[in-house]
Amino acid sequence: MTLVEVDYLPHPLKHPLKAVVLGTQAPVGGKELALLPILRYGCYNDHTMKLSREEVLHIALLARLGLTEAELDRFMEQLSHILENFEVLQQVDTTDVPPTAQSIPLQNVTKDDEVAASLPPGQILANAPRKEKEYFRVKAVLE
Amino acid sequence: MNYETIIGLEVHAQLLTKSKMFCRCSTDYASAPPNTHVCPVCLGMPGVLPTINQQAVEFTVMTALALNCTISDYTRFDRKNYPYPDLMKGYQISQSYAPFGHHGWLTIEANGEKKRVGIDNVHLEEDVAKLIHRTSPGGESYSLVDVNRAGVPLMEIVGEPDLRSPEEARQYLMKLRSILQYLGVSTANMEEGSFRCDANISIRPQDSTDLLAKVEVKNMNSFKAVYRALEYEAERQRKRAAEGKKLAQETRGWVEERGITVAQRSKEYAHDYRYFPEPDLAPLVLNREWVEAIRSKLPELPEARRDRFVAEYNLPLYDANLLTSSILMADYFEACMRGAPQKSAKPVANWIIGEFSRLLNATNTGINDSKVGPVALFDLVQLIHEGSISSTSGKSVLEEMFHTGKSADDIIKAQGLSQISDTEAIEREVMAVIRNNAQAVADYKAGKKQSLKFLVGQVMRATRGRANPTVVNELLEKKLEEG
Numbered sequence: 001m002t003l004v005e006v007d008y009l010p011h012p013l014k015h016p017l018k019a020v021v022l023g024t025q026a027p028v029g030g031k032e033l034a035l036l037p038i039l040r041y042g043c044y045n046d047h048t049m050k051l052s053r054e055e056v057l058h059i060a061l062l063a064r065l066g067l068t069e070a071e072l073d074r075f076m077e078q079l080s081h082i083l084e085n086f087e088v089l090q091q092v093d094t095t096d097v098p099p100t101a102q103s104i105p106l107q108n109v110t111k112d113d114e115v116a117a118s119l120p121p122g123q124i125l126a127n128a129p130r131k132e133k134e135y136f137r138v139k140a141v142l143e
Numbered sequence: 144m145n146y147e148t149i150i151g152l153e154v155h156a157q158l159l160t161k162s163k164m165f166c167r168c169s170t171d172y173a174s175a176p177p178n179t180h181v182c183p184v185c186l187g188m189p190g191v192l193p194t195i196n197q198q199a200v201e202f203t204v205m206t207a208l209a210l211n212c213t214i215s216d217y218t219r220f221d222r223k224n225y226p227y228p229d230l231m232k233g234y235q236i237s238q239s240y241a242p243f244g245h246h247g248w249l250t251i252e253a254n255g256e257k258k259r260v261g262i263d264n265v266h267l268e269e270d271v272a273k274l275i276h277r278t279s280p281g282g283e284s285y286s287l288v289d290v291n292r293a294g295v296p297l298m299e300i301v302g303e304p305d306l307r308s309p310e311e312a313r314q315y316l317m318k319l320r321s322i323l324q325y326l327g328v329s330t331a332n333m334e335e336g337s338f339r340c341d342a343n344i345s346i347r348p349q350d351s352t353d354l355l356a357k358v359e360v361k362n363m364n365s366f367k368a369v370y371r372a373l374e375y376e377a378e379r380q381r382k383r384a385a386e387g388k389k390l391a392q393e394t395r396g397w398v399e400e401r402g403i404t405v406a407q408r409s410k411e412y413a414h415d416y417r418y419f420p421e422p423d424l425a426p427l428v429l430n431r432e433w434v435e436a437i438r439s440k441l442p443e444l445p446e447a448r449r450d451r452f453v454a455e456y457n458l459p460l461y462d463a464n465l466l467t468s469s470i471l472m473a474d475y476f477e478a479c480m481r482g483a484p485q486k487s488a489k490p491v492a493n494w495i496i497g498e499f500s501r502l503l504n505a506t507n508t509g510i511n512d513s514k515v516g517p518v519a520l521f522d523l524v525q526l527i528h529e530g531s532i533s534s535t536s537g538k539s540v541l542e543e544m545f546h547t548g549k550s551a552d553d554i555i556k557a558q559g560l561s562q563i564s565d566t567e568a569i570e571r572e573v574m575a576v577i578r579n580n581a582q583a584v585a586d587y588k589a590g591k592k593q594s595l596k597f598l599v600g601q602v603m604r605a606t607r608g609r610a611n612p613t614v615v616n617e618l619l620e621k622k623l624e625e626g
Contacts, residue, residue, distance in 0.1 A: 062224070102426070115167055118168045118182050140285050141227055
């Protein structure tokens, strides 16, 4: 797992924001995988990296995951452990390292505005858990 | 207490690219069956990589330049996370920290004065899927998802809260639409959804800087709806404040049929978007020379064209403003005027702004889809100008041209509409009218001068509008004096 600390570039319009980004995702599955992208955003200003019950529940809500009590305990520990690793990384002196959000120094990668074939209709809905006619069908979510 | 209204608008415009923002699916989904312009990228399949559409970047930079923005040297995309089924990936690729352009402005005319309205920033993102809400026979509510629209380039123009009335907001929107259409970057059609507007509106006591609660209004699908919603909302806030009630900071939806705004159920943690730099896209470094090359290629914009119309065609500012507010109408006018003398400009403008626009609006026809081409319209205006037909007949001829596509000449011949300027012929009608309208004649002689209008009307009626009104007037007056 490559971990990178990022200071967002200050922009004239917005305040600079400190955040922690996972450069590459660890090969994990299931609910852990769903929770990881949320940890990419660091809102945990606490000095100790121990996550509270409420924080884990908040993260689970953002990922739209329902957790059992046992899972809540397990993730509280595992996610806290991940954050502890960031604490180690925080100790690295990055004074002279320019901030980046990339692991490869590329820029200006674009495509021409040309149309190519889309997927055949049968394939588009092939993985849909529920469908109705040519639509994906999902539970109602109130705005 | 007197309150001031503070309005800021956020406008989303779909860009006129052929392919989507980050994949090569076609953006031409308007008449396509659902879920046909979809690929693994816009479907958000695991492992796919987006690529930035160069044309969308150019369109956004063009817009930012036209809106007097500073163009960022360095720009990049960010992920905006939120769990809603119109996002296939669970996030939208947008821009939060380094938009393409910032600190711009556009000018509107408010109460006869020019006013500069600030543009906070212009940035680029992707459109989302379309949801259709349904209820099953068993009472379960669910949504159907059409992904065709997901990934269409969407440019957001964030305005400063510089607007002080619904009318200023309307002016701002019309100006912005006009600029986008001139640039050719968007169809900017509100009814079709390629141009959308959310408004932030609040009130504050006069001479104070303390805003009362900021209310976001959504769901406005036409210019008229924006105007009505803002008018309603400003009034609602004033009433509440006058009653001493607290105003909630909330999102409200405009309900067109009822003409009111209603509080929307707020999304839990609605603003926990957790923006972070999009790791799948490399940043863009915008070369100064490239930006300047785009600037030099910007087309003539509405204000410049309006000023040129005033100078080149000697049109009143009012006419020039109306003609140039739509690029299609301005182009049509100039096509009419190709090779024509400058003195034709005013009558041509009158017919385009007046009767022709009325017919277009009444039938909801685009100026380019009409059966009356610029040359045909110019010919009609010429015939009226030369006195071949009267202005009144001109209206019915134009209507016939509009519905059948026939030329003015053919219609005039077929219907025998040529104007009668022949004094003898008109004199016969004048004498008949004087004979048959003794009361009006007596009134006129008794000093009731407006009776003349009635008598002129009778002659025009008898000649089915073909008599030259100037000649009719002169003859009637002469005959009445004599008799």
